Amino acid sequence: MQAVVVENLKKNYGKIKAVKGISFNVKKGEIFGLIGPNGVGKTTVLRVLATIIKKSDGKAKIFGYEVGKDDEAIRKIISYLPEEAGAYKNMRGIDYLKFMSNFFQKSDVDKAIEIANLGERIYDKIESYSKGMTRRLLVARALMAMPKLAILDEPTSGLDVVNANEIRNIIKEYAAMGTTFLISSHNMLEVEYLCHRIALMNNGIIVEEGEPEKLMEKYDAKNIEEVFLKVIK
Amino acid sequence: MRLAALIFKEVRELLTPATILPAIFMMLIFAGMGNMIGGMEKKAMQKPNVEIISYDNGSYANFYVNVLEKYCEEGKKNIATIIIPQNFSYSIEKGGAAEIKIKWFLEGTGISSSPSISNLRHAITMANKELASKILEEKNMNSSLIFSPVHYTEKSVIKNKEINAPPEKIISFFSSQSMSVPIVIMIMIVTSGGIVISSMGMEKENKTLETLLTLPIKRSHIVTGKIVGASVVGVVIASLYMLGLRYYISSFGIGEKIEGFNLSGIDYALLSISLFLSLLAGLSLCIVIGSFARNYKSAQVLSLPVSILAIVPMFLLMFQDFFSMDLPLKILIFIIPFSHPMMAPSLLLLKEYSWIIYGIAYTALFSSICILIATWIFKTDLLITGRIRK
Numbered sequence: 001m002q003a004v005v006v007e008n009l010k011k012n013y014g015k016i017k018a019v020k021g022i023s024f025n026v027k028k029g030e031i032f033g034l035i036g037p038n039g040v041g042k043t044t045v046l047r048v049l050a051t052i053i054k055k056s057d058g059k060a061k062i063f064g065y066e067v068g069k070d071d072e073a074i075r076k077i078i079s080y081l082p083e084e085a086g087a088y089k090n091m092r093g094i095d096y097l098k099f100m101s102n103f104f105q106k107s108d109v110d111k112a113i114e115i116a117n118l119g120e121r122i123y124d125k126i127e128s129y130s131k132g133m134t135r136r137l138l139v140a141r142a143l144m145a146m147p148k149l150a151i152l153d154e155p156t157s158g159l160d161v162v163n164a165n166e167i168r169n170i171i172k173e174y175a176a177m178g179t180t181f182l183i184s185s186h187n188m189l190e191v192e193y194l195c196h197r198i199a200l201m202n203n204g205i206i207v208e209e210g211e212p213e214k215l216m217e218k219y220d221a222k223n224i225e226e227v228f229l230k231v232i233k
Numbered sequence: 234m235r236l237a238a239l240i241f242k243e244v245r246e247l248l249t250p251a252t253i254l255p256a257i258f259m260m261l262i263f264a265g266m267g268n269m270i271g272g273m274e275k276k277a278m279q280k281p282n283v284e285i286i287s288y289d290n291g292s293y294a295n296f297y298v299n300v301l302e303k304y305c306e307e308g309k310k311n312i313a314t315i316i317i318p319q320n321f322s323y324s325i326e327k328g329g330a331a332e333i334k335i336k337w338f339l340e341g342t343g344i345s346s347s348p349s350i351s352n353l354r355h356a357i358t359m360a361n362k363e364l365a366s367k368i369l370e371e372k373n374m375n376s377s378l379i380f381s382p383v384h385y386t387e388k389s390v391i392k393n394k395e396i397n398a399p400p401e402k403i404i405s406f407f408s409s410q411s412m413s414v415p416i417v418i419m420i421m422i423v424t425s426g427g428i429v430i431s432s433m434g435m436e437k438e439n440k441t442l443e444t445l446l447t448l449p450i451k452r453s454h455i456v457t458g459k460i461v462g463a464s465v466v467g468v469v470i471a472s473l474y475m476l477g478l479r480y481y482i483s484s485f486g487i488g489e490k491i492e493g494f495n496l497s498g499i500d501y502a503l504l505s506i507s508l509f510l511s512l513l514a515g516l517s518l519c520i521v522i523g524s525f526a527r528n529y530k531s532a533q534v535l536s537l538p539v540s541i542l543a544i545v546p547m548f549l550l551m552f553q554d555f556f557s558m559d560l561p562l563k564i565l566i567f568i569i570p571f572s573h574p575m576m577a578p579s580l581l582l583l584k585e586y587s588w589i590i591y592g593i594a595y596t597a598l599f600s601s602i603c604i605l606i607a608t609w610i611f612k613t614d615l616l617i618t619g620r621i622r623k
Contacts, residue, residue, distance in 0.1 A: 013618060047617065050443075051447065052446040052447055053614040053617055054614055072449065075448065075449040075450075076449040079447070080443070080444070080447040082440065082443040082444065084440045085440050085441070085444055086439040086440035086441050087441065088245075088246055088441060089439060090246050090249060091246075099238060099241075099242055102235055102238035103449055103450055
């Protein structure tokens with residue numbers, strides 16, 4: 001069964017065509033990356049699939065549920081981490097995780113505390129956290145409910161090398177346990193390491209799609225960055 | 234469980250020292266002002282401290298001094314010296330008016346000095362009146378008949394209801410309702426409304442809204458959570474204001490109870506329904522308005538129209554009752570949902586139930602429409618992209 005099926009998805013903001021008709025599939029347990037520079041429509045695609053904005057045209061299904069029709073059912077099996085997400089500043093880290101656990105049938109607060117890896121600081125107010133600490137807390141929140149599909153927009157944004165690496169390993173660990181990941185990133189080296197398959201986006205369309213190794217081979221490139229530059233030439 | 238968690242989150246985010254401390258501060262200011270006014274009233278009940286110097290031992294002068302001493306007393310700090318000259322009694326005996334001299338000693342120019350001054354003037358008026366009675370009685374004339382040749386009994390009729398009380402007493406009684414209730418309701422609407430709009434602005438500024446919208450909860454629950462959370466905080470804050478305000482208003486000593494005007498259990502239930510629906514209308518309207526807030530700052534600006542809608546009926550109803558208003562003003566007051574609980578106490582005391590029911594029906598309709606719009610907005614792109622169109 002395909003985890004995500006997207007067919008000719010379009011999204012307009014008034015006269016601006018942010019997404020011009022894209023199609024892709026994500027297999028169950030796969031880490032799929034939407035790759036491209038800022039402003040090409042990656043976040044818009046993720047927001048449509050996360051059911052927080054409406055598509056203008058096309059079709060999208062998540063584990064058989066149709067986006068736009070079965071949104072309430074979709075929200076029960078997905079978890080979304082926005083790029084610039086924040087947390088409630090007056091809450092302590094631990095209280096934030098407990099608060100979020102109220103909304104899911106299965107959620108493991110202890111596992112979330114382990115993922116957040118904030119030590120004793122988990123008992124401090126979120127307003128005292130650094131950007132990196134907040135991001136780790138939010139990643140923990142996104143994964144604690146063991147979602148069938150985790151949609152992560154720039155998951156390592158704002159994290160230092162060590163923390164970013166930890167988060168990538170956690171994503172791989174959860175993917176091995178069966179969670180499907182749809183992530184976006186403009187860090188092409190990161191996705192090369194992390195993703196099973198990627199779609200390169202430019203100007204609201206997918207310009208290339210495939211496994212990172214095969215794409216590098218196809219374009220005779222040393223890395224995905226080089227592939228992207230050759231594709232958009 | 235999920236809704237309770239949402240409400241708890243809202244209360245926790247909104248009930249911060251930044252929202253509570255100003256309310257406590259205002260409560261203390263009102264209480265302090267009430268205490269000051271209460272102190273002035275107490276002062277007004279006291280005999281003024283006056284020094285009386287009499288150079289006349291005649292019977293009229295002695296009588297006059299005795300009466301003054303009944304209403305005044307000599308203290309360490311006298312507000313005036315009254316000098317009764319040698320020819321005081323002689324002038325009266327000759328059929329002329331006597332003359333006294335008053336030298337005032339002002340402690341300051343503040344309003345707190347005026348009760349003692351008024352009390353001394355009252356003492357002089359009483360002394361003059363009693364002296365006049367004495368003179369008349371010496372001439373075998375009935376002084377009480379001369380001073381008060383006509384006695385009267387009075388009744389007031391309001392809304393076809395006959396009340397055994399003078400109109401001033403009725404107006405004072407209704408004023409006590411029309412002063413305190415609209416102020417407290419205005420504070421509740423402005424505070425809770427501001428809180429809801431700010432909460433929307435904060436969700437956007439702190440980037441928590443996107444996460445909230447992807448949680449497996451109904452959009453209507455998010456709206457309800459915000460409304461109930463803000464109501465709880467609004468009621469807490471309004472209660473603090475009310476404590477101070479109650480003390481402040483009671484210091485005026487107005488609103489003495491009148492037989493025939495009282496609220497029954499049903500009246501209190503209707504008042505509570507009117508208040509609840511008005512708060513609901515205000516908060517759901519604020520969620521609709523708050524959806525347009527981009528951040529906390531813009532939320533502050535957006536709360537202004539709601540504040541105006543609460544302040545306008547408060548002022549109008551403080552000075553005029555609904556029935557004596559012109560038709561355009563009546564329509565304006567009726568369509569503002571916050572007016573209804575403001576005028577409810579007066580309407581209930583007058584047993585004008587039809588207007589209470591119309592008001593409740595209107596605010597219920599207004600709230601329902603606003604909640605439907607708010608829930609619809611939460612289902613559109615507006616909160617995230619600022620646009621409704623696909």
